[in-house]
Amino acid sequence: MFKQKIEKILKLFAPKFLWGVDPKKGPLYRHMFNYSRLWRSAVMLTALSAVLPLLAITWFDYNVTQKAVESETLSRTSRTVSNTKRTISGFLAERKSALDFIVQDNAYAALTDPARLAVILENLRKSFGGISDIGVIDATGQQVAYVGSYPLEGKNYSDQDWFKEVVERGIYISDVFLGYRNEPHFVIAISHEMAGGSFYILRASIDTERLNEQLLNLELGAQGNAFIINTEGVLQTPAHHHEKVFEKIAIPIPEYSPQTEVYQYDDPYGGSYILGYAYIPHTPFILIIAKEKNEMMKSWNKTRIEILIFLSVGILIVMVGVVGFATFFVNNIYIADQRRIKTLHQVEYANKLASIGRLAAGVAHEINNPLAIINEKSGLIKDIFLFSDTYAKDEKLIGLVDSIHSSVARCGAITKQLLSFARHMDFSFQPVNLKKVISEVIGFLGKEAEYRNIKITINVSEEIPPFESDRGKLQQIFLNLVNNSFAAMTDGGNLDITAVLQKNQHIRVTVTDTGCGISEKDLKKIFEPFFSTRTKVGGTGLGLSITYSLVQEIGGTIDVTSTVNVGTQFVITLPLNAEKIKQKMKERMHAIAPRG
Amino acid sequence: MQLLLVDDEKDFVETLAERLSLRGIQADWVTSAEAAEAKIKDHRYDLLLLDVKMPRVGGRELKKIIEKQQPGIKTIYLTGHGSEEDYQAGSAEAEYYLMKPININDLIAKIHDALGNKGD
Numbered sequence: 001m002f003k004q005k006i007e008k009i010l011k012l013f014a015p016k017f018l019w020g021v022d023p024k025k026g027p028l029y030r031h032m033f034n035y036s037r038l039w040r041s042a043v044m045l046t047a048l049s050a051v052l053p054l055l056a057i058t059w060f061d062y063n064v065t066q067k068a069v070e071s072e073t074l075s076r077t078s079r080t081v082s083n084t085k086r087t088i089s090g091f092l093a094e095r096k097s098a099l100d101f102i103v104q105d106n107a108y109a110a111l112t113d114p115a116r117l118a119v120i121l122e123n124l125r126k127s128f129g130g131i132s133d134i135g136v137i138d139a140t141g142q143q144v145a146y147v148g149s150y151p152l153e154g155k156n157y158s159d160q161d162w163f164k165e166v167v168e169r170g171i172y173i174s175d176v177f178l179g180y181r182n183e184p185h186f187v188i189a190i191s192h193e194m195a196g197g198s199f200y201i202l203r204a205s206i207d208t209e210r211l212n213e214q215l216l217n218l219e220l221g222a223q224g225n226a227f228i229i230n231t232e233g234v235l236q237t238p239a240h241h242h243e244k245v246f247e248k249i250a251i252p253i254p255e256y257s258p259q260t261e262v263y264q265y266d267d268p269y270g271g272s273y274i275l276g277y278a279y280i281p282h283t284p285f286i287l288i289i290a291k292e293k294n295e296m297m298k299s300w301n302k303t304r305i306e307i308l309i310f311l312s313v314g315i316l317i318v319m320v321g322v323v324g325f326a327t328f329f330v331n332n333i334y335i336a337d338q339r340r341i342k343t344l345h346q347v348e349y350a351n352k353l354a355s356i357g358r359l360a361a362g363v364a365h366e367i368n369n370p371l372a373i374i375n376e377k378s379g380l381i382k383d384i385f386l387f388s389d390t391y392a393k394d395e396k397l398i399g400l401v402d403s404i405h406s407s408v409a410r411c412g413a414i415t416k417q418l419l420s421f422a423r424h425m426d427f428s429f430q431p432v433n434l435k436k437v438i439s440e441v442i443g444f445l446g447k448e449a450e451y452r453n454i455k456i457t458i459n460v461s462e463e464i465p466p467f468e469s470d471r472g473k474l475q476q477i478f479l480n481l482v483n484n485s486f487a488a489m490t491d492g493g494n495l496d497i498t499a500v501l502q503k504n505q506h507i508r509v510t511v512t513d514t515g516c517g518i519s520e521k522d523l524k525k526i527f528e529p530f531f532s533t534r535t536k537v538g539g540t541g542l543g544l545s546i547t548y549s550l551v552q553e554i555g556g557t558i559d560v561t562s563t564v565n566v567g568t569q570f571v572i573t574l575p576l577n578a579e580k581i582k583q584k585m586k587e588r589m590h591a592i593a594p595r596g
Numbered sequence: 597m598q599l600l601l602v603d604d605e606k607d608f609v610e611t612l613a614e615r616l617s618l619r620g621i622q623a624d625w626v627t628s629a630e631a632a633e634a635k636i637k638d639h640r641y642d643l644l645l646l647d648v649k650m651p652r653v654g655g656r657e658l659k660k661i662i663e664k665q666q667p668g669i670k671t672i673y674l675t676g677h678g679s680e681e682d683y684q685a686g687s688a689e690a691e692y693y694l695m696k697p698i699n700i701n702d703l704i705a706k707i708h709d710a711l712g713n714k715g716d
Binding site for chain 2: 365368369371372373374375376377379380383387408409411412416419
């Protein structure tokens with residue numbers, strides 16, 4: 001039901017050729033191409049050759065753009081990591097330099113003076129901030145001076161790892177730890193050699209707050225995260241959205257590399273991240289910047305949608321163009337093909353009529369001579385009866401002879417009609433008596449009318465003079481129209497043929513029947529080739545189409561009006577003066593004649 | 597008035613001549629162009645009734661031959677059939693071009709007509 005509706009709507013807009021040819025409809029249709037297949041192939045081939053390159057280019061562009069965006073994402077992350085690494089390194093180097101400056105600027109004696117050390121701590125706090133305590137440790141590991149919140153003076157560090165490292169390397173930066181203060185902080189310690197080979201260590205505790213700020217200030221977007229872990233994977237700074245400080249991070253500890261590295265990490269929960277990391281030299285710190293991949297590829301998503309829209313619109317335009325062109329060209333072929341078939345059929349039809357004409361003439365001739373003999377013999381018998389007076393009064397004998405005579409006359413009339421009809425089959429312009437032409441055609445179909453009890457009235461105005469026209473074509477025109485009317489009528493109908501003179505220039509012939517009529521919808525298509533409502537009973541749908549062409553060829557016009565169940569009227573207008581049309585034909589003959 | 601009937605159908609031409617004579621028109625008849633040529637040598641005719649289609653020499657050709665010997669002789673063609681060419685040319689050449697079978701009274705009227713034109 002739904003499918004039928006769709007088909008109905010499609011038929012309104014789709015070109016006729018898609019439904020125009022049904023090989024089952026009649027023998028002529030098999031001469032025509034399969035247009036819907038032709039159209040489909042044309043659309044498919046053109047579409048493929050246009051859409052495939054478009055798809056390939058888009059696919060190529062899609063990949064190139066995606067790769068570019070990905071590589072840009074990685075390099076951007078790498079840049080951020082490198083910059084942050086520099087900042088953190090700078091932060092640490094600054095504090096180390098401060099301690100270096102203090103040991104250069106102050107003698108050991110001054111540093112071990114708690115008052116002086118307190119001033120130094122105060123100055124450090126003012127300049128750098130975030131420094132909670134400071135202490136001086138001598139070569140034996142004893143804290144000889146300390147300024148801070150806790151009573152750590154006198155504490156011995158000689159057995160601690162960090163003490164050994166400072167002694168060995170001259171500097172030590174610790175992991176972040178909570179310590180007594182219960183605040184995350186780390187320690188920077190430097191050793192200073194004194195004259196005489198001895199040394200001491202200056203050690204300061206630094207809050208991680210400033211460090212945290214540095215990391216938090218990075219503009220990483222909503223899903224970005226920058227934090228520091230130590231070599232064991234323990235968080236040194238808070239990582240929002242992630243674990244708290246001192247928790248072990250979920251991602252594996254990245255391998256050591258002297259440069260900044262970036263890689264993609266897919267977590268087991270389906271999340272995908274771009275991770276950039278850098279080992280900060282001479283510290284246990286590893287800087288990590290993590291960004292959610294989807295977030296970073298947002299710009300790509302937008303571009304991707306744009307590419308897809310471009311592709312869709314491109315394909316749509318190509319398809320509209322392809323369908324339009326294919327329809328236009330196939331429709332032109334269809335029209336040309338229809339014309340070809342029509343011409344073919346017209347020639348075939350004319351040939352058929354000519355053959356029938358020749359056959360009829362042959363038969364008429366063969367019959368005419370014996371008929372003439374019968375005519376003369378029976379005539380002589382009657383003559384003998386009448387002239388000799390022997391049987392003049394024998395009414396029965398005279399009646400018999402008269403009967404033979406009238407039968408011969410009837411046969412003669414038929415053969416004369418046949419001969420006359422056949423004689424005028426040749427196409428050429430000649431003076432034509434319209435009444436005679438119509439009578440001949442009716443004479444040809446008269447027997448059928450008689451059997452079917454169809455009443456034929458011919459009313460040709462006496463005013464109409466003989467006029468120049470193509471007699472053969474006129475015969476065909478009236479034969480087609482009368483045949484058409486006969487087919488439309490049931491037995492006992494009326495056929496009326498009336499011809500009148502119009503303004504001394506045209507002859508108007510109306511052929512009116514009391515047949516089944518033609519619906520308004522069909523009326524529009526009635527002169528179209530292959531339109532027929534009688535395909536099942538042998539109609540080709542070409543009769544009226546050919547009639548239309550023939551009327552045009554002799555310079556006339558044809559029109560039709562009809563009411564269903566009342567009847568149909570064809571109106572033909574013929575020119576009295578054929579000069580124009582003759583001239584036209586001459587030009588056409590000249591145009592197609594071979595040159596030279 | 598003297599008539600010559602030429603038709604290859606003996607049954608037809610013989611009977612027609614007899615019917616004409618019953619009506620007071622004397623007509624000689626032959627069944628071939630050759631016989632007609634022989635006949636014309638020692639007779640003078642006013643009117644020829646010629647069949648158009650005959651074996652060897654047809655009516656139209658025969659008319660041309662006879663006309664050389666008797667210029668201005670009148671002709672009526674009789675034919676059982678006729679092509680368009682025969683019809684067109686025949687109608688122009690002869691007084692009448694009649695289709696078989698013919699009506700005897702019609703033929704007599706045409707004969708009188710044809711000869712009347714001559715002024716006899």
